[in-house]
Amino acid sequence: MRAMILAAGRGNRMRPLTDNQPKPLLPVAEKPLLGYHLEKLASAGVNEVVINHAWHGEQIEDFVGDGSQWGLQVSFSVEPEGGLETAGGIIKALPLLGEDPFWVINGDIWTDWDYRDLPTDLEKGLLGHLIMVDNPIHHSNGDFAIENGLLVNGENENDARKTFSGVGLYRKELLAPYPEGKQPLKPFFDRAIDKKQLAASYHDGFWTDVGTPERLHQLNQRLEK
Structure with missing residues (x-):
């Protein structure tokens, strides 16, 4: 099983x-955020991981x-410099990810989701499976x-929309026709959703996007209790 962070x-x-350092190396309870992902992926049976980097990437490689x-x-x-956005980064890394479905994990999230519960395969016709969380x-x-x-898409007011956790299992075909350069991921999701090709599971536990100093501080407080 392969994964990309x-x-x-x-x-x-x-x-x-x-x-002066990349966000995935910020310490969470005295451990770099990236270290949690590597530990959890290894425990889930992943043996090959691809990590993309652009900002202070040498620090990531050293760690x-x-x-x-x-x-x-x-x-x-x-x-x-500046990166390729999410889809662009995955497309560039496809030669390293093989032909089978692979996981993609945002490096700047933290969750108590057990990666061993992540799906490892996709039903015929599906291009991906996303883990969704509360907003x-x-x-x-x-x-x-x-x-x-x-x-x-849940555009009706009665639809209970959830937030994409940044954890998903993808077939490479999700990203066809594989355009080069900066590419956001949402248009690829929208196209697959329109064709009913994107599955999902809901995680009702803890999840956070470690996107600001305040949220980093809150996560550290939670884990240090």
Whole structure:
């Protein structure tokens, strides 16, 4: 099983904490955020991990090395300054990710979700499976709703929209026709949703987007109790 950790973002909202280091290396309960993902992926049976980077990427490579301390084989996808956005970064890394479905994890989240519960395969016709969570205060309208195990855009007021956690299982075909350069991921999701090709599960436990110094502080307080 292969996985990709997205770690190329500049982390502007985290400044000045990210002026001299990448956001995934910020300490959470005295451990770099990236370390939690590597531990959990290894425990879930992943053996190969791709990490993309653009901002202070050499620090990420120095911390991770070849991945052997976690029992992983890690390779890196180096992006130009400013990064390629989410879909662009995944597309650039596709040669390292193989032909089978692979997990993609945002490097700047923290969750108590057990990665061993993540799906490892997709039913015929599906291009992805996203993990959805309750809407945080800073994203109160959510992203998509779940209907009979599939994602829908949930544009009706009665639809219970949830937030995409930044954890998903994808077939590479989700990103066809594989355009190069900066590419956001949402248009690819929207297209797959329209064709009923995107499944979802709901996680009702703890999740946070570690996107600001305040949320980082709150997470540290929670884990240090």
